[in-house]
Amino acid sequence: MYNVLEAENLCKSYLNKRALRGANLTIQQGRILGLLGPNGSGKTTFLKIAAGILHPSSGKLLIDGQEPGVYTKSIVSYLPDTEYLFKWMKIKDAVQYFKDFYSDFDEKKAFALLEFMKLDANSSVKSLSKGMKEKLKLTLVLSRKAKLYILDEPLGGVDPTAREKILDAIINNFSENSSMIITTHLVNDIERIFDEVAFISDGEIVLQGNAEELRLNKNKSIDELYREVFQ
Amino acid sequence: MFHLIKYELRGKLLTILGICLTVIIGNLFLMTKVDSWQIGAPVLSGFLGGGALVVICIASLTLMSDYLYDDQGYLLFTLPQSGVSIMASRLITAVIQISIVLIVSVSMFCLLDQGRLLNAILQQVEIRELLYFILMHLWTIVSTLTFMYFCMVVGRIALKGKKVGKIGSFIIFFLLSIARTGLSVAIANLFPQMVQIHSVTTMTMNVGSMIFDIVTFGILFMATSYLLEHKVDL
Amino acid sequence: MELEFDDKMPIYLQIMDRIKMDIATEKLKANDKLPSVREMATILKVNPNTLQRAYQELERLGIVYTQRGMGTFVGERKHMIDDLKQEMAKEVIDSFILRMKRLGFSEEEIIASISKNITEVNKHV
Missing domain, CATH: 1.10.287 (Helix Hairpins)
Structure with a gap:
């Protein structure tokens, strides 16, 4: 099967610390991978390299066979863990922005998703609560027909009802032609949507495998496994 | 690239409007005082216009630093846009917004002194010279900003932290400015050929330093574009 | 279909068990159409691939059959x-x-x- 993402011996060092020390990871087409690890384990660093906004110190990462750049950005839909929308924007401006810049953006889908998330296209981005902002970001990101979706903590700081909605939206809008990486530390809420999981600790992938096989072989839930690895 | 410019201008809309309104209202006020203040009114109008230009130039610098240091960078740098188009859109936006403020300030000034200065200038200036002024206006904005953007990007990449990066950028700017001026002067001495701009007055331009400026601009533009695309880490 | 999962066991096995149970208790009868993979994935909040696997396994065991473009149906094998x-x-x-x-x-x-x-x-x- 075809690998949408391949990372080989990926390293990223800063002056005073090494965020990634030789991470190896592959994701096949049509799969959802959970990248699990505590804060500071290198999750976000990895995702930022894949999104093309951080550059590795050594090793390589290929998306659809290419190094991160203009092409990969056009096929990667990235949900960052930051509030990156312009403050002057209304929700409909944000939708228009994505439509203007991404040729794979599906406006109809975006408005359907906004309705599903109970967001009003005329409210301004500034006025939204944290949960609503997260829903808006997810709407924008999922309305693209990307080859690879990268979701950094999509459930972070969101109340349980919003979590349900976000999970539903992810499952409904996932297609077998695309792949997804999701990071989280709320493993319990989301483990059933992973095909594969990779545990990242201290900048290294310490365990990667099929979620069902891991359950079968270890007789544990992914959540329990996570707690065991990261005690 | 067109879209990049559109959203840039939209983002700075309030700043541009605010500056223009201030200039217009300030000049309207000065117009009521033209008789009592005599020469003071046009002088103040000139200061007002100058101040407006300084503010909009600073706003043009934040076009870059907002993306380098704030979360908005996540929006810009994940777009499938090359470094060249990001850089070019930044410069075009800056030219447009500075020109808007300049045109508003100059028009208000002309209204204030009832076109006297404008007439005086137009009588002496040749079309060739006028074109030269306009070109120089655009060129100054573009080359200066490119130089400053380059320093900002280098500071951002070389130094960690917002404060350190910004101060570092300023120091880099300072040092490079000295180096650039020194080189430019040396070249002008080495190649003293001049081009006469005006047929009567002695307005001239050194060919050597002009070529030097164009070449440095080209190098800095490409270097900044490359750094934006391949080296900036958010 | 409501289903409480035990995350310690493979999800697809639990889904298979549940469908088998529904057939055994005749909640699902021969030739009844099962919900599509996507419908079921949304209801159960489970990865669509996991459901795909459960359906494929059931088909391999001869418990359900698929008709191209129509969906998955409960088999009508004797006994x-x-x-x-x-x-x-x-x-x-x-x-x-x-x-x-x-x-x-x-x-x-x-x-x-x-x-x-x-x-x-x-x-x-």
């Missing part, structure tokens, strides 16, 4: 219901016996306790 009941009964009994033995009951004691409790359970059902 399927009885077979499923037998199979599931065996699973329940096997694990029951195993656990009783672990508790230290002898075979006679196990049979005796069943006879004793079956009347009590009957009262409640």
Whole structure:
């Protein structure tokens, strides 16, 4: 099967610390991978390299066979863990922005998703609560027909009802032609949507495998496994 | 690239409007005082216009630093846009917004002194010279900003932290400015050929330093574009 | 379909068990259409690939069949219901016996306790 993402011996060092020390990871087409690890384990660093906004110190990462750049950005839909929308924007401006810049953006889908998330296209981005902002970001990101979706903590700081909605939206809008990486530390809420999981600790992938096989072989839930690895 | 410019201008809309309104209202006020203040009114109008230009130039610098240091960078740098188009859109936006403020300030000034200065200038200036002024206006904005953007990007990449990066950028700017001026002067001495701009007055331009400026601009533009695309880490 | 998952066990096995159970108890009858993979994935909040796998396994076992472009249907093999009941009964009994033995009951004691409790359970059902 075809690998949408391949990372080989990926390293990223800063002056005073090494965020990634030789991470190896592959994701096949049509799969959802959970990248699990505590804060500071290198999750976000990895995702930022894949999104093309951080550059590795050594090793390589290929998306659809290419190094991160203009092409990969056009096929990667990235949900960052930051509030990156312009403050002057209304929700409909944000939708228009994505439509203007991404040729794979599906406006109809975006408005359907906004309705599903109970967001009003005329409210301004500034006025939204944290949960609503997260829903808006997810709407924008999922309305693209990307080859690879990268979701950094999509459930972070969101109340349980919003979590349900976000999970539903992810499952409904996932297609077998695309792949997804999701990071989280709320493993319990989301483990059933992973095909594969990779545990990242201290900048290294310490365990990667099929979620069902891991359950079968270890007789544990992914959540329990996570707690065991990261005690 | 067109879209990049559109959203840039939209983002700075309030700043541009605010500056223009201030200039217009300030000049309207000065117009009521033209008789009592005599020469003071046009002088103040000139200061007002100058101040407006300084503010909009600073706003043009934040076009870059907002993306380098704030979360908005996540929006810009994940777009499938090359470094060249990001850089070019930044410069075009800056030219447009500075020109808007300049045109508003100059028009208000002309209204204030009832076109006297404008007439005086137009009588002496040749079309060739006028074109030269306009070109120089655009060129100054573009080359200066490119130089400053380059320093900002280098500071951002070389130094960690917002404060350190910004101060570092300023120091880099300072040092490079000295180096650039020194080189430019040396070249002008080495190649003293001049081009006469005006047929009567002695307005001239050194060919050597002009070529030097164009070449440095080209190098800095490409270097900044490359750094934006391949080296900036958010 | 409501389903509480035990995340310690493979999800696809649990989904298979649930469908088998529904067929055995005739909630699902021969030639009934199962929900599409995507519908089911949304309802259960499970990865669509996991459901795909559950359906494929059921098909391999001859319990369901797929019609191109139509969907997945409950099979109409003879004795399927009885077979499923037998199979599931065996699973329940096997694990029951195993656990009783672990508790230290002898075979006679196990049979005796069943006879004793079956009347009590009957009262409640």
